[in-house]
Amino acid sequence: MMKRNHFRGLNRAMLIGFVGLLQQQMAVAAPREFSSLQTRGVEWPTFEAIWEVITLQQYNTRLVVTSTLILGLASGLVGCFLLLRKRSLMGDALSHACLPGIGIAFILGVTLFGEGKSLAVLLIGATVSGLVGVGSVLLIRNTSRIKDDAAMGIVLSVFFGAGVAILGMVQSMPGASAAGLEYFIFGKTASMVFRDFLLLSGVAVVALICSILLMKELTILCFDEGFARSQGWPVSVLDILMLILVAAVTVVGLQAVGLILIIAFLITPAAAARFWTNDLRVMLLLSAVIGGVSGWLGAGISALLPRLPAGAVIVLMAALIFFVSMIFGSARGVLRRSLSMRRLRAKIGRQHLLRAVFEIQERTWRDESLRPINVPISYQELLHHRTWSARQVKRLVRRGVHEDHIEATDGQTLRLSESGFGEAYRITRNHRLWEIFLFTHADIAASHVDRDADSVEHILSAEMVRELESKLNMASMPESPHEIARLKKEMV
Amino acid sequence: MNWYWIDTWIVVIGALTAIACALPGSFLVLRQMSMMGDAISHAVLPGLAIAFLVTGARASLPMFVGAAFVGVLTAVFTQWISTWGKVDRGASMGIVFTTLFAIGLLLIVQAADHVDLDPGCVLYGAIEVAAWDVAWTFSIGDLLIEVPRSAVVLGIVSLLNLVFVVAFFKELRISSFDPDLATTQGINAQLMHYLLMTQVAVTTVAAFEAVGSIIVIAMLVTPAATAHLLTDRLGLMIFLASLIGAASAFFGHLMALYIPPMIGFESTTTTGMMAVATGIFFVLAWLFAPRYGWITRLVLGKKLIKEKPVGAKPLKES
Known part of the structure; x- marks a missing residue:
C-alpha cells in the first residue's frame, strides 16, 4: 500500500511551526556568548x-x-x-x-x-x-x-x-x-x-x-x-x-x-x-x-x-x-477619572441638598406669607423632599456642615448658614432659569423639565447663566415653573 | 488518488472542530468579538508553560486546564482594561494577548534549556497526524473502526457546547443582542459574557491541541459570518454555521489532496486548505447571498442597510 506523500512534507512544516517561533524569539540580542544557557536562573x-x-x-x-x-x-x-x-x-x-x-x-x-x-x-x-x-x-x-x-x-x-x-x-x-x-x-x-x-x-x-x-x-x-x-x-x-x-x-x-x-x-x-x-x-x-x-x-x-x-x-x-x-x-487615567467622578458626585450632592433646603424654606414662607428668611426645617421634611435614604441625608448634611453651608441647630432641625443661603439661592435660581428656558424655548413639557434641568444645572457656567438671564429677561429669583415640593410629598 | 479510512477520519475531525467552534463562534460574531479566538489561541502560552513547570511533564490534562484558565483570563483582562481604562476593546484584546504571550515566552525560556513543549501542532496544526492517534477501536461486523483520540475529544467538546447553547439559548440571545434588556429581564449579562468566554477558551484550547490554532480561528469566525449573511434567525444561523464549517472541512481536505498535484507540487497542509475552504464559502455568500449578497443587492437594486451595532455594546460598568 502506498505511503501517503503529503504526510511527509508536513512533518517538517509542523515541527518548525511553533518551536521555530520560540527559538527565533529566544535568540537574544546578546553580544556575549551563550554560556549561561547551560545554567538555570538569571545571571546578573x-x-x-x-x-x-x-x-x-x-x-x-x-x-x-x-x-x-x-x-x-x-x-x-x-x-x-x-x-x-x-x-x-x-x-x-x-x-x-x-x-x-x-x-x-x-x-x-x-x-x-x-x-x-x-x-x-x-x-x-x-x-x-x-x-x-x-x-x-x-x-x-x-x-x-x-x-x-x-x-x-x-x-x-x-x-x-x-x-x-x-x-x-x-x-x-x-x-x-x-x-x-x-x-x-x-x-x-x-x-x-x-x-x-x-x-x-x-x-x-x-x-x-x-x-x-x-x-x-x-x-x-x-x-x-x-x-x-x-x-x-x-x-x-x-x-x-x-x-x-x-x-x-x-x-x-x-x-x-x-x-x-x-x-x-x-x-x-x-x-x-x-x-x-x-x-x-x-x-x-x-x-x-x-x-x-x-x-x-x-x-x-x-x-x-x-x-x-x-x-x-x-x-x-x-x-x-x-x-x-x-x-x-x-488625561484619562483611572485615578484621574475616578477622582473627578468623585468630585462631581460630591458637587451634585451638595447642590441637591442646598436646593432642597431652600425649596422647603420657600414653601414655609409662602404658606405663612413671610418674607424670605432662613427658617429652620426638620430632617423629616428634608428626607421626604427627594428620594433620599436616611443615611444619604445624614451624610450630605454632615458634609454640608463641614463646608459651612448648613447649621445643624439641634438633632431635629437644620438651617442654612449665611454663605449656604447665598449658595442655595444661586443654585435654585440657576435650576429655575434652566427649567424656564427648557420650558419656553425648548418646548419640553412642564412635568419633564425638572429632571432635564437636573442633569445640566450642575455644569452651568457663569456666562451661561448670564445668557439665560438676558434671554429670559429675569434678574431676580423666578417662581418654579412647576409645582414642586407638595407633589413630591404626596407621592411619598 | 484514493480515499482511505484515514481521510474519512480527517474530515470527521475537521467537521467536529467546525461544529464545536460554530456554536460559540456565532455569538462571537454577533457580539463583535470575533478576534477573541485569535487572542486566546496566542495568549494560552503562559498557561501551557506554567502547567509544564508545575507538573514537569507534557501531560495533556494539566496543560489543557492551564491553557483554558489563561484563555478565560484573557477575556477577563480584556474586559477590565476596556471598562476601567476606556480603551477600545480590540486594542485591549491586543495588549492582553501580546503581553501574555511574552510572559509565556519568558517562562518557557526560564523553564527549559531546550523547549520541550509539544511543538508540532500549535500553530500549523497536524490534523493528519491527529487522525493516526487512535484512542479506541471497535468493530461492526468485520469492519474495524479505529476512532482517533482527537475525534473523541472534539466530539465531547461539541456535545458540551451544544448542551450549553441549547440550555442557555434564550439568555445568550438576549444578552448578545441587548445586554440592557437582558438585565431588566433578570438575566446576568456579565455572567453570560464570561460563560461564553469560558466556552470559547475551552473550545479553542481543546481544538488547537488536536488540529492547530489556525483552523480554530477560521472555524470560529468564518462559517458564522457566512451564516450571518444568509439568515436573520439565530438558531438557523448556528445550524448553517456548523453545516458550512463541516462542508469546509470536507472540501478543504479534497483540495489538499487534489490541488497540489494539479499545479505540480507534492503535498500541502490540510488545515490550511480547510481554512481556505471556509473563505471560499464566505466569498460565495458575500457575493450571492439571497438577501445580503453584494451582487444580489446590485442586481435587485437594494441598498445596504447597516444596522446599528446592537451586540456591540460593551457591558455596562457596574
Whole structure:
C-alpha cells in the first residue's frame, strides 16, 4: 500500500511551526556568548556589561537597540491612527495576511530567478498580500453587513491558512530550499543586520513625513468619518493611504522583529499615550516616544541578560508603560477619572441638598406669607423632599456642615448658614432659569423639565447663566415653573 | 488518488472542530468579538508553560486546564482594561494577548534549556497526524473502526457546547443582542459574557491541541459570518454555521489532496486548505447571498442597510 506523500512534507512544516517561533524569539540580542544557557536562573550582569550596553559599545547591541528604537517610533506613530479608527487589531490581521505573499513570492522567485529568498522579492510579496488582505477587510466591511472585527478575523484566518497551505506545497518543491521561510514573519530580533536597520529607518522617515503632511486629513478621518465625507474629503482614499502606511511599517517590522512584537508595537504605545493627552499631536509624539523607549529598554535588558528573549522583553516593557499610564495617566487615567467622578458626585450632592433646603424654606414662607428668611426645617421634611435614604441625608448634611453651608441647630432641625443661603439661592435660581428656558424655548413639557434641568444645572457656567438671564429677561429669583415640593410629598 | 479510512477520519475531525467552534463562534460574531479566538489561541502560552513547570511533564490534562484558565483570563483582562481604562476593546484584546504571550515566552525560556513543549501542532496544526492517534477501536461486523483520540475529544467538546447553547439559548440571545434588556429581564449579562468566554477558551484550547490554532480561528469566525449573511434567525444561523464549517472541512481536505498535484507540487497542509475552504464559502455568500449578497443587492437594486451595532455594546460598568 502506498505511503501517503503529503504526510511527509508536513512533518517538517509542523515541527518548525511553533518551536521555530520560540527559538527565533529566544535568540537574544546578546553580544556575549551563550554560556549561561547551560545554567538555570538569571545571571546578573556586571557593571562593565551594563556600561557597555548603555553606551552602545558593541556593534551588535548598537544595531539592535537603535533598530528597535526606530521601529518603536514608527509604529507608535501609525498605531495612533489605528487606535483612533478603532482598528488596532488591523496590524494583527495584516501581519498574518503577509504569509501567502511570502510563499507566492518564493515560488515566483525560484521559477523566474532561480533564487527565492531574496529580501526584496519576499518583501514585495508580503506587502502585496498584506495590502490585499487589508483591502479585503475594507471591502467586506463596506459592502456587506459583516462588521470590522469579523472581517479582520476572516481575512486573518483565511489568508494565514492559505499561506500555510502554500508553504506546505513549497516545502516539497524540488530543487529549492524553502526551510525557514516562516521566519520571515516570525522575525529575528536578535540577529538583525545593517540592511534591516536601513529598511526600518527608511520606512520610519516615510511614515513620519506622511503623518505630518496628512495630519489634518487623518485627524478628521479618525475623529469624524461622516463629517469628513460630508465635507468632500476622499475618505476611502485617505483610509487606504493610512493603511498603506501601516502595512509598510508592519512588513518591515515583521521580518525584523516578528509577528507578536509588531502587533504589540502597533497597539500598546498608542493606547498608553491616549491616557496622557487629548491632543492628537501630543499623542502622536508621546506614542512614538513610548514605542521607542520600550524598544530601547527591552533590547538593552535582553542584551544584558542573555536568557531573556528580546522580543518578549520589549513587549513587556511596553505593557508596563501601558499599565502605569492606565492608572496614573493625566488625561484619562483611572485615578484621574475616578477622582473627578468623585468630585462631581460630591458637587451634585451638595447642590441637591442646598436646593432642597431652600425649596422647603420657600414653601414655609409662602404658606405663612413671610418674607424670605432662613427658617429652620426638620430632617423629616428634608428626607421626604427627594428620594433620599436616611443615611444619604445624614451624610450630605454632615458634609454640608463641614463646608459651612448648613447649621445643624439641634438633632431635629437644620438651617442654612449665611454663605449656604447665598449658595442655595444661586443654585435654585440657576435650576429655575434652566427649567424656564427648557420650558419656553425648548418646548419640553412642564412635568419633564425638572429632571432635564437636573442633569445640566450642575455644569452651568457663569456666562451661561448670564445668557439665560438676558434671554429670559429675569434678574431676580423666578417662581418654579412647576409645582414642586407638595407633589413630591404626596407621592411619598 | 484514493480515499482511505484515514481521510474519512480527517474530515470527521475537521467537521467536529467546525461544529464545536460554530456554536460559540456565532455569538462571537454577533457580539463583535470575533478576534477573541485569535487572542486566546496566542495568549494560552503562559498557561501551557506554567502547567509544564508545575507538573514537569507534557501531560495533556494539566496543560489543557492551564491553557483554558489563561484563555478565560484573557477575556477577563480584556474586559477590565476596556471598562476601567476606556480603551477600545480590540486594542485591549491586543495588549492582553501580546503581553501574555511574552510572559509565556519568558517562562518557557526560564523553564527549559531546550523547549520541550509539544511543538508540532500549535500553530500549523497536524490534523493528519491527529487522525493516526487512535484512542479506541471497535468493530461492526468485520469492519474495524479505529476512532482517533482527537475525534473523541472534539466530539465531547461539541456535545458540551451544544448542551450549553441549547440550555442557555434564550439568555445568550438576549444578552448578545441587548445586554440592557437582558438585565431588566433578570438575566446576568456579565455572567453570560464570561460563560461564553469560558466556552470559547475551552473550545479553542481543546481544538488547537488536536488540529492547530489556525483552523480554530477560521472555524470560529468564518462559517458564522457566512451564516450571518444568509439568515436573520439565530438558531438557523448556528445550524448553517456548523453545516458550512463541516462542508469546509470536507472540501478543504479534497483540495489538499487534489490541488497540489494539479499545479505540480507534492503535498500541502490540510488545515490550511480547510481554512481556505471556509473563505471560499464566505466569498460565495458575500457575493450571492439571497438577501445580503453584494451582487444580489446590485442586481435587485437594494441598498445596504447597516444596522446599528446592537451586540456591540460593551457591558455596562457596574
